Amino acid sequence: MLANNLHLVPNIIDGAVTASDAVSLGIIFKKQPLERATAGQILFFEGDAAKHLFSIVEGNLRICRLLSDGRRVITGFLKNGDVVGVSFKSRYLYSAEVIDEVVFQRMTKRSFEEELTVLPQLRSLVLSRLRDEVAAAQDQMVLLSCKSAEERLASFLLKQLRHGEAQGGPRGMVSLPMTRHDIGDYLGLTTETVSRTVTKLSGRRLIAVCGRNAIQVLNETALAHQAGEGEDYDDLGKAVGQYRH
Amino acid sequence: MLANNLHLVPNIIDGAVTASDAVSLGIIFKKQPLERATAGQILFFEGDAAKHLFSIVEGNLRICRLLSDGRRVITGFLKNGDVVGVSFKSRYLYSAEVIDEVVFQRMTKRSFEEELTVLPQLRSLVLSRLRDEVAAAQDQMVLLSCKSAEERLASFLLKQLRHGEAQGGPRGMVSLPMTRHDIGDYLGLTTETVSRTVTKLSGRRLIAVCGRNAIQVLNETALAHQAGEGEDYDDLGKAVGQYRH
DNA sequence: CGCAATATTGATTTGTTTCAAGTACAGTGG
DNA sequence: CCACTGTACTTGAAACAAATCAATATTGCG
Numbered sequence: 332m333l334a335n336n337l338h339l340v341p342n343i344i345d346g347a348v349t350a351s352d353a354v355s356l357g358i359i360f361k362k363q364p365l366e367r368a369t370a371g372q373i374l375f376f377e378g379d380a381a382k383h384l385f386s387i388v389e390g391n392l393r394i395c396r397l398l399s400d401g402r403r404v405i406t407g408f409l410k411n412g413d414v415v416g417v418s419f420k421s422r423y424l425y426s427a428e429v430i431d432e433v434v435f436q437r438m439t440k441r442s443f444e445e446e447l448t449v450l451p452q453l454r455s456l457v458l459s460r461l462r463d464e465v466a467a468a469q470d471q472m473v474l475l476s477c478k479s480a481e482e483r484l485a486s487f488l489l490k491q492l493r494h495g496e497a498q499g500g501p502r503g504m505v506s507l508p509m510t511r512h513d514i515g516d517y518l519g520l521t522t523e524t525v526s527r528t529v530t531k532l533s534g535r536r537l538i539a540v541c542g543r544n545a546i547q548v549l550n551e552t553a554l555a556h557q558a559g560e561g562e563d564y565d566d567l568g569k570a571v572g573q574y575r576h
Numbered sequence: 577m578l579a580n581n582l583h584l585v586p587n588i589i590d591g592a593v594t595a596s597d598a599v600s601l602g603i604i605f606k607k608q609p610l611e612r613a614t615a616g617q618i619l620f621f622e623g624d625a626a627k628h629l630f631s632i633v634e635g636n637l638r639i640c641r642l643l644s645d646g647r648r649v650i651t652g653f654l655k656n657g658d659v660v661g662v663s664f665k666s667r668y669l670y671s672a673e674v675i676d677e678v679v680f681q682r683m684t685k686r687s688f689e690e691e692l693t694v695l696p697q698l699r700s701l702v703l704s705r706l707r708d709e710v711a712a713a714q715d716q717m718v719l720l721s722c723k724s725a726e727e728r729l730a731s732f733l734l735k736q737l738r739h740g741e742a743q744g745g746p747r748g749m750v751s752l753p754m755t756r757h758d759i760g761d762y763l764g765l766t767t768e769t770v771s772r773t774v775t776k777l778s779g780r781r782l783i784a785v786c787g788r789n790a791i792q793v794l795n796e797t798a799l800a801h802q803a804g805e806g807e808d809y810d811d812l813g814k815a816v817g818q819y820r821h
Numbered sequence: 822c823g824c825a826a827t828a829t830t831g832a833t834t835t836g837t838t839t840c841a842a843g844t845a846c847a848g849t850g851g
Numbered sequence: 852c853c854a855c856t857g858t859a860c861t862t863g864a865a866a867c868a869a870a871t872c873a874a875t876a877t878t879g880c881g
Binding site: 755756757767768770771772774775788 | 826827828829830
C-alpha cells in the first residue's frame with residue numbers, strides 16, 4: 332500500500348524532525364481503506380462537527396475559509412503525506428476542497444483520541460505537528476501583514492519549490508496544481524495581481540513559466556532575496572530571560 | 577499552519593473553555609517566584625534557544641516578529657492569565673516585549689516537559705491550548721488577508737472588548753495599553769490609518785475615544801456588523817465525508 | 822513649564838484592485 | 852482532425868484604499 336510515501340511537509344523552522352514525524356502520523360491510518368474524491372468535491376465543511384481526521388495519500392486540496400459576503404481565504408494547501416484534523420476541537424475550522432484527484436484515508440476523531448491515550452510516542456508527534464502549524468501560520472501572518480505582491484509570490488514559490496524538492500521532485504521546478512485564483516486567495520491578492528507578478532518575475536529572469544501548472548525557478552538566490560528572507564538582525568541586547576539572578 | 581495569538585484570547589469558535597484553560601495552565605507555575613519587568617524590556621528574543629515558558633501574572637506584552645529591513649509584525653498581545661511558550665520547539669518564534677509593567681513567572685521547558693509526562697490532565701490542556709492558538713491564528717489570517725481597515729479595527733476592538741468583559745472588566749470599555757503604532761503592526765496598517773479609522777468609527781458613533789488608552793463601545797451590534805462577523809453561510813451541499821459507503 | 826513622545830489631520834503618491842477586453846488552452850462533439 | 856465552447860489566464864486603463872510625507876495637536880512627564 333501507499334503508506335510508505337507518507338510524509339509531512341518538511342518544516343524548515345526547527346531543523347530536525349518534521350519529515351519523519353509525518354511519516355509517523357500517517358502511519359496511524361494504515362488500516363484504513365483508501366477513498367477517492369474528484370476535483371471540486373469537499374471533504375468537509377467549515378463549521379460542521381469535526382468527526383474525522385484525514386490522511387492525504389495522493390493529490391491536492393485547498394483549505395478554505397469563507398466570509399459571509401463570499402470573500403474566500405485559502406489558509407493552506409494539502410498534498411500527499413499531509414494529515415489534517417489534528418488541530419480541530421469540536422468543529423472543522425475550515426473547508427477542504429479537492430483540487431485535482433485525491434486519494435485519502437480517514438479515521439474517526441474518537442479512535443484517534445484512543446490511539447493518543449495508548450501511544451505515548453504519538454503524543455509527542457501530535458504536539459510537534461501542532462507546533463509546526465503554529466509556526467507556519469506565524470509565517471503566513473508576516474507575509475500577509477507586510478509583504479508586497481512580489482515578496483508574497485516569491486515566498487510562495489520558494490516554499491513550494493523546497494517542498495517539492497524535499498519530496499524528490501525535479502530540481503528547480505515548482506508544480507502548481509492550483510489556479511491563479513487559488514494562489515491569490517492564499518496570498519491575499521487578486522488573480523490579476525498574481526498574473527502580473529508572475530509576468531514581472533519572469534521578465535526579470537528569476538523564473539520561467541512552463542505552462543499553467545509549473546514554473547521553473549531560474550535563480551533561487553535572487554528569488555529568496557526577493558522574498559525578503561531575512562539575512563538576520565543581530566540581537567543588540569540580551570533578553571531579560573538571560574539576566575536571571 | 578497557523579499562528580497565533582498567543583494570548584489566549586478566549587476563542588469563540590469552539591464555545592467552551594479557553595479562558596479557564598489558561599487559568600489551569602497557569603497553575604503549573606504556582607511554585608515559581610514572581611519576577612518583574614518594565615516597559616521596553618524584552619522577555620525573550622525571536623530566534624534564541626527557547627529555554628523557558630512564561631506565565632503572565634500582571635501587565636501587558638506584545639509579541640513581535642521582525643523582518644531584516646526593520647518591518648515589524650505583532651502577532652499578538654499577552655496579558656494577565658496568559659501562558660506563553662507552549663508552542664515553541666527549540667527556538668522562540670518571536671520576541672516578547674513589555675508594554676507597561678509586567679509581573680510574571682517562568683519555568684524551564686525541561687521541567688514543563690517533565691510535568692507533561694507526569695500529568696495526563698495537563699496534556700489535554702496543552703493540546704487544547706495549541707488548538708486555540710491555531711484557531712486564533714486562522715482568524716488573524718482571514719483578517720489580514722481580506723479585511724478593510726475599518727473591518728480590522730472593528731474586529732480588534734470587539735475581541736479586546738470581549739476579552740476584557742470576560743475578565744470582569746467594565747462593560748462597554750476597551751482598554752488599550754498599547755500604542756496606535758502597535759495596533760497598526762498587529763492589524764497590518766500604519767499608525768496614521770489606525771488613527772483615521774478610529775476617528776471614522778467615532779464619527780459614526782460606534783465608539784467613543786476616552787483618552788489614549790481606552791475606547792468605549794457605543795454600539796456593539798453595529799461594530800460587530802462592521803467587523804464582518806459572518807451571519808453564516810448555509811451549507812449548500814453535503815461533504816464527501818457524509819457520503820461514506 | 823517645557824520637552825519628547827504619541828496621536829491626529831491634511832495633501833499627495835503608490836500599489837493593488839476593479840473593470841474591461843482580449844488571448845490561450847483543454848475538452849467535447851461533429 | 853478540427854471547429855466550438857467554456858474556463859483559465861493575461862494585459863491594459865481607471866479607480867481606490869492605504870501608505871507616505873509633512874505639519875500640527877495632544878499628552879504625559881521630568
